[in-house]
Structure formats: C-alpha cells, structure tokens
Amino acid sequence: NAGVTQTPKFQVLKTGQSMTLQCAQDMNHEYMSWYRQDPGMGLRLIHYSVGAGITDQGEVPNGYNVSRSTTEDFPLRLLSAAPSQTSVYFCASCRGTYNEQFFGPGTRLTVL
Amino acid sequence: KNEVEQSPQNLTAQEGEFITINCSYSVGISALHWLQQHPGGGIVSLFMLSSGKKKHGRLIATINIQEKHSSLHITASHPRDSAVYICAVPGGTSYGKLTFGQGTILTVHP
Numbered sequence: 176n177a178g179v180t181q182t183p184k185f186q187v188l189k190t191g192q193s194m195t196l197q198c199a200q201d202m203n204h205e206y207m208s209w210y211r212q213d214p215g216m217g218l219r220l221i222h223y224s225v226g227a228g229i230t231d232q233g234e235v236p237n238g239y240n241v242s243r244s245t246t247e248d249f250p251l252r253l254l255s256a257a258p259s260q261t262s263v264y265f266c267a268s269c270r271g272t273y274n275e276q277f278f279g280p281g282t283r284l285t286v287l
Numbered sequence: 288k289n290e291v292e293q294s295p296q297n298l299t300a301q302e303g304e305f306i307t308i309n310c311s312y313s314v315g316i317s318a319l320h321w322l323q324q325h326p327g328g329g330i331v332s333l334f335m336l337s338s339g340k341k342k343h344g345r346l347i348a349t350i351n352i353q354e355k356h357s358s359l360h361i362t363a364s365h366p367r368d369s370a371v372y373i374c375a376v377p378g379g380t381s382y383g384k385l386t387f388g389q390g391t392i393l394t395v396h397p
Binding site (some may be wrong): 215217218219220265267273274275276277278279280281 | 374
C-alpha cells in the first residue's frame with residue numbers, strides 16, 4: 176500500500192493564482208482531512224470529509240474548496256492564492272472517528 | 288472548542304534519560320492521539336488511546352480521562368527520538384474536529 180500520497184511536494188505561486196493540491200489514499204478509508212501547519216500555530220483543520228460526496232468545513236476554511244467524488248481522492252483547491260496561505264499542507268485519512276490517523280508527506284506552498 | 292495544552296514546549300535531554308511530555312485538554316473526550324514529526328518530515332501516529340496505558344517499544348502513553356490529562360514517556364532516550372511530539376483530541380462529537388496541541392520540540396544529545 177502507498178498509504179496517503181500528496182502532490183506536489185513543493186509549490187510556489189504568485190498572488191491571485193489558483194491551484195489544486197492532490198491527496199489520495201489506497202486504504203479504503205472513509206474519513207479524510209486537510210490541515211495546514213504554521214510556525215507557532217500548530218496544525219489546523221481546513222476541510223474534512225466523512226465519505227464520498229460529503230464534506231464539511233474545519234477551523235480555517237476561507238480561501239479553500241474541496242470535493243470528494245471518490246473514496247480515494249480528496250483534492251484541495253486554492254481559488255485565488257494569498258501570501259497568508261503560505262504554509263505546509265497535510266492530508267490525512269482514517270477508518271473511523273476513533274482510529275489511527277495516517278498522514279501524507281505534506282506539500283510546502285509559498286505564495287509570493 | 289477543546290483547548291489543548293502541551294508542556295514543556297521545548298525539551299533537551301542527554302541520551303539515556305527518561306523523558307515525559309504532558310498534554311492537558313479542557314473538554315472531556317473519548318480518545319487522544321499522540322503524533323511524532325521529525326524535522327522537515329511527515330507526521331506519524333504513535334498512539335491512539337482512550338483509557339489506561341499503551342506501550343510500544345520505548346514509548347509509553349498514559350491517559351487519565353477524569354483529570355483530562357495524558358503523558359507520553361520515552362525510556363532510554365536516543366538522538367533518533369529528536370522530533371516534535373504532538374497530542375490531538377477530537378474537538379467535538381464528529382470526526383474532523385481534531386484539535387492539536389502546539390507540540391513539544393524534543394532534542395536528545397548523544
């Protein structure tokens with residue numbers, strides 16, 4: 176199993192550009208989440224999904240969109256990148272509410 | 288929202304020392320996660336526990352649900368244990384509302 180995969184590993188954007196961060200898992204997990212990690216702020220939840228077709232907002236959803244058309248994939252879209260979105264982004268998945276979480280390797284995004 | 292406090296924020300130890308990292312939270316929960324993140328690296332789940340104690344190699348995690356407190360212990364610490372240790376709790380009844388502590392930066396010197 177590849178586990179949770181994320182692409183790209185690094186990305187530099189200009190303010191106003193849009194892009195999609197890809198996340199995929201091959202463990203047939205229902206639950207998937209996107210987090211951002213900033214110095215001094217810890218990890219914060221952006222959006223999450225409890226199954227295909229079901230998504231909800233987390234703590235810091237503004238400026239991001241998600242969709243979940245399949246169990247495997249959970250892409251995160253930045254609609255119009257801003258310097259405040261410079262961060263490291265982690266995708267995670269798990270089998271259920273009280274199960275071990277599996278994290279992807281992260282995407283380091285810089286917005287100029 | 289569940290507030291999660293970790294202590295200490297930074298911890299320096301000599302190889303072989305016994306290490307304790309603490310995590311307190313404000314709202315009662317059913318389970319707590321301990322995670323490890325090496326510098327520049329990904330995040331790995333160490334434990335998920337809902338009561339008592341769990342042990343994996345030199346790592347031991349304990350939780351006291353009544354006192355809303357958990358501890359992560361490392362016995363016979365080694366430089367490869369140097370990492371950030373993060374505790375996380377569900378922030379509500381639905382998955383996804385996971386709230387994280389700020390993390391404890393552990394450095395173990397040879």
